[in-house]
Amino acid sequence: MGGQLTITQLEKKANDIRQDIIRMLVEAGSGHSAGPLGLADVLTALYFNIMNIDPSKPEWPERDVFFLSNGHCVPVQYAAMAERGYFPVSELQTLRKLGSRLQGHPERTKLPGLENTSGPLGSGLSQAAGYAYSLQYLDNAKHRFVYAITGDGELDEGNIWEAAMFAGKYKLSQLIVFVDRNNIQIDGSTDDVMPLEDLRGKWESFGWHVQEIDGHNIESVIDAASMARAISNKPSVVITHTIPGKGVDFMEYDYKWHGMPPNTEQAKVALKKLRTLDGKITSGDLA
Amino acid sequence: MHYPLNPDIHNDDVQQEPIRAGFGRGLKAAGEADTNVVALCADLTDSTQMHLFKAAFPERFIEMGVAEQNLVTVASGLARAGKVPFTSSYAAFSPGRNWEQIRTTIALNDMPVKVIGSHAGVSVGPDGATHQMLEDIALMRALPNMIVLAPGDSIEAEKATRAIAENGKPSYMRLAREKTPIFSTTESPFEIGKAYVLREGHDVSLLGTGTMTYQMLVAAELLEAKGISAQVVHVPTIKPLDEETILASVRKTGRAVTAEEAQITGGFGAAITELLSEKLPMPVYRVGMRDRFGESGAPNELLHHFGLDGAAIAATTKEFIERMPRYHQ
Numbered sequence: 001m002g003g004q005l006t007i008t009q010l011e012k013k014a015n016d017i018r019q020d021i022i023r024m025l026v027e028a029g030s031g032h033s034a035g036p037l038g039l040a041d042v043l044t045a046l047y048f049n050i051m052n053i054d055p056s057k058p059e060w061p062e063r064d065v066f067f068l069s070n071g072h073c074v075p076v077q078y079a080a081m082a083e084r085g086y087f088p089v090s091e092l093q094t095l096r097k098l099g100s101r102l103q104g105h106p107e108r109t110k111l112p113g114l115e116n117t118s119g120p121l122g123s124g125l126s127q128a129a130g131y132a133y134s135l136q137y138l139d140n141a142k143h144r145f146v147y148a149i150t151g152d153g154e155l156d157e158g159n160i161w162e163a164a165m166f167a168g169k170y171k172l173s174q175l176i177v178f179v180d181r182n183n184i185q186i187d188g189s190t191d192d193v194m195p196l197e198d199l200r201g202k203w204e205s206f207g208w209h210v211q212e213i214d215g216h217n218i219e220s221v222i223d224a225a226s227m228a229r230a231i232s233n234k235p236s237v238v239i240t241h242t243i244p245g246k247g248v249d250f251m252e253y254d255y256k257w258h259g260m261p262p263n264t265e266q267a268k269v270a271l272k273k274l275r276t277l278d279g280k281i282t283s284g285d286l287a
Numbered sequence: 288m289h290y291p292l293n294p295d296i297h298n299d300d301v302q303q304e305p306i307r308a309g310f311g312r313g314l315k316a317a318g319e320a321d322t323n324v325v326a327l328c329a330d331l332t333d334s335t336q337m338h339l340f341k342a343a344f345p346e347r348f349i350e351m352g353v354a355e356q357n358l359v360t361v362a363s364g365l366a367r368a369g370k371v372p373f374t375s376s377y378a379a380f381s382p383g384r385n386w387e388q389i390r391t392t393i394a395l396n397d398m399p400v401k402v403i404g405s406h407a408g409v410s411v412g413p414d415g416a417t418h419q420m421l422e423d424i425a426l427m428r429a430l431p432n433m434i435v436l437a438p439g440d441s442i443e444a445e446k447a448t449r450a451i452a453e454n455g456k457p458s459y460m461r462l463a464r465e466k467t468p469i470f471s472t473t474e475s476p477f478e479i480g481k482a483y484v485l486r487e488g489h490d491v492s493l494l495g496t497g498t499m500t501y502q503m504l505v506a507a508e509l510l511e512a513k514g515i516s517a518q519v520v521h522v523p524t525i526k527p528l529d530e531e532t533i534l535a536s537v538r539k540t541g542r543a544v545t546a547e548e549a550q551i552t553g554g555f556g557a558a559i560t561e562l563l564s565e566k567l568p569m570p571v572y573r574v575g576m577r578d579r580f581g582e583s584g585a586p587n588e589l590l591h592h593f594g595l596d597g598a599a600i601a602a603t604t605k606e607f608i609e610r611m612p613r614y615h616q
Contacts, residue, residue, distance in 0.1 A: 067364075108367075109397050115367055117396035123360045123388050130364020130372075133349065138325065138370065159388065162357035169352075 020079035025261035034244035036076035069124025070151035122157025132175035153185025168207025184255035215240035309441030311336025313448025335375035378404025378420035408548030425553025437497035482529035488518035499546035505597025541613035
């Protein structure tokens with residue numbers, strides 16, 4: 001599945017997803033802006049190129065699976081799933097509303113295509129590792145892969161490092177994790193709240209293969225996933241540098257947009273900016 | 288329904304075995320019946336009795352190290368991949384330490400993970416209060432989707448283990464460390480959601496769960512010598528409660544005493560009072576830990592110290608009956 005879109009088309013798709021996110025959040029009146037916008041390029045690469053999936057058969061037994069560990073970023077996953085055809089794009093407008101399948105944080109039992117329920121941080125990586133363990137040791141399914149995304153603030157959680165040690169011990173080579181390295185969390189910069197460096201060294205010491213990429217260069221994301229799939233004796237982590245709020249200049253780099261939606265006026269400005277940038281989001285944006 | 292009791296139940300030399308031993312046998316049997324059954328342990332394989340499964344199915348046993356948060360969340364991922372994961376640790380650590388992970392990734396996520404909390408209750412003994420888990424019933428029965436079991440002896444634990452392997456639901460089972468007298472037989476019935484009348488009586492209902500059911504049988508015998516006829520009901524499924532059996536008993540006797548090796552706050556007795564206050568308001572006395580922690584000591588010494596053995600329950604029940612009039616419908 002996937003792989004048909006050119007890089008330029010994927011960049012266009014990521015822009016559509018960013019616009020979806022703005023529309024969803026302003027309609028919902030609450031939710032997280034910065035993380036989802038920052039992850040739009042990674043999710044586009046995953047859902048439209050990297051993962052072997054079939055939106056018409058969310059429980060297809062041969063599928064690759066995706067675990068969102070930082071559940072608060074789920075608007076970008078919903079948008080990517082809708083654009084990919086799991087459900088109508090119009091349903092995105094139900095985000096966070098009573099009776100919606102699109103809960104404020106992802107719930108597997110509500111929406112076909114979700115693999116897990118997350119929100120409280122630190123647990124999605126373990127769920128992904130459990131699935132990867134099954135593929136590698138119990139199912140002999142070498143051709144399937146488990147992709148996961150964690151936040152960087154999320155790495156403060158002890159549960160993450162329990163999972164990292166576990167995946168390292170069992171050399172879960174079908175597990176590929178993108179760490180959204182956007183340097184912000186609720187109380188400020190990750191450096192101020194709880195420094196994470198030497199982040200590469202931490203993962204390496206836990207037995208992981210580490211790559212570091214520009215998370216807004218879709219080609220880099222695709223290449224990193226390809227490289228990670230080729231590593232057959234270690235789990236892979238891709239430290240993915242992103243700009244929080246990417247694509248909406250007044251949100252970029254500002255931790256205050258972590259848990260805040262745009263108001264109607266801000267959304268108009270944001271959508272206009274995204275439309276003007278249409279087709280121009282390229283690599284090299286990382287300062 | 289006739290419940291075959293161990294005929295030696297009131298002998299001094301009644302057979303005894305740790306309830307957890309039955310879990311170990313049941314897990315191995317469940318592994319034989321279903322190749323999707325996998326076992327995960329947090330560095331307590333022998334004491335939680337997973338070693339039988341590990342020896343039989345080493346390829347389906349996963350050593351997790353001392354990492355209880357990862358224990359249950361990896362299990363959630365395995366369940367998503369179609370497995371039936373059993374996790375074991377001491378109840379003080381799982382669900383004691385990892386309750387939120389269980390809540391989000393197993394209960395809300397509705398994954399058929401089996402959380403086994405061994406060494407629950409004060410009868411853990413000399414290890415003391417840190418290891419004597421008393422709050423697990425309250426923690427786990429508050430979770431939607433969660434089945435909560437406390438089998439009464441090792442034979443029943445074996446059956447309960449087989450049953451949760453097949454129920455397709457998030458499930459919690461609490462086990463005890465010490466040898467517990469065996470009151471059931473291999474022919475005794477066990478079904479999730481069922482309670483069983485072990486002894487007929489008409490003056491009071493003695494509702495026991497886990498290790499306390501044997502003590503209830505002892506108490507009933509002592510009460511009979513004092514002219515009090517106690518009906519003993521064994522309630523191995525704390526959630527969902529067998530409302531029909533429990534209400535029928537209390538309707539007949541007019542009052543109830545509950546017993547659990549756990550905090551009465553939010554625990555098994557609390558579940559019974561919730562049921563009765565809504566459907567059949569009757570006086571209830573809850574035997575258990577009354578808003579305090581345990582302490583080090585020999586297991587039987589501790590049971591007596593905290594009023595949890597048969598003699599203490601009989602005395603408490605007699606006093607309760609004398610103090611509390613029977614409420615007839």
